[in-house]
Amino acid sequence: MKEIRLNTELIYDGKILKLYKDSVKCPNGKTAAREIVKHNGGSAVLCIKDDKVLLISQYRYAYDEVIYEIPAGKLEVGEDPHTAALRELEEETGNKALKLEYLGKIYPSCGYTNEIIHLFLASDYVETQTSFDEDEFIEASYIPLKDVKKMILDGTITDAKTICAIGYYLLKN
């Protein structure tokens, strides 16, 4: 079923992504084009303590909406996902995880990007200081798990990594 790369062209080399246009040979011998967004990947952390989930709300330009998400961020080049998870959680919410469990990795949109998001569970943490990036504006809130479930079902929560993390949590518990 594998496709063989015949040619690759770097269309754009940006700050958070690279875009490639490749041509591939399909299993039936025909040629097809593949537009691929290369992304360094990220880590995201589901914080649940006393049956309350830590969600952040953040304006996302791509959707022109304020979106509820679990804390997350991009991996630095060569950075270990566990380290990135600890760092982003602390930067975005001021929480330092005392225990961080790996839940799994997800592929957000496998048709055109190679991005991998690593999901973690923090069930114990202490509060420290936030330190946002200079173009990040984030509000954190602690929402009962039963309300988070309702917010998924009624369409208030739409972010895939957040829904996947809750899915993992429900499967494990």
Next chain:
Amino acid sequence: MKEIRLNTELIYDGKILKLYKDSVKCPNGKTAAREIVKHNGGSAVLCIKDDKVLLISQYRYAYDEVIYEIPAGKLEVGEDPHTAALRELEEETGNKALKLEYLGKIYPSCGYTNEIIHLFLASDYVETQTSFDEDEFIEASYIPLKDVKKMILDGTITDAKTICAIGYYLLKN
């Protein structure tokens, strides 16, 4: 929290995506760059009958892997997500849904794409004929729900829309 667009530049206008580089004014008055992949969105269908889940396995070039997914496909321009869900299910698996319930929409990677995937549940269907796109090579299998849950937890299933659809199903049932 809103960001105001100051400038937009179309970097690439492709077959399945467009890439834009915008500059925006942040709430603190500073300017930031936003790299945005515009995508027409898609529909995906969770088929569950007799506690068995219909999964397809398909080689995905971006990851150089065969990936388990629920049947899905891109929306045509102006196409209704419900129509696209019915069409893709039939094309990829030969199943015609007799009942299609809307589960919700997900945002796969809200930092850089405007893609929306609409999730549906088909709990009753009949088998017809498959008709793949000429560059699609797909195998369908019916896997017990309890095994699908294990495949998520052990990392065999990584596709975000598939994990989200199972998450919705668990929350509803």
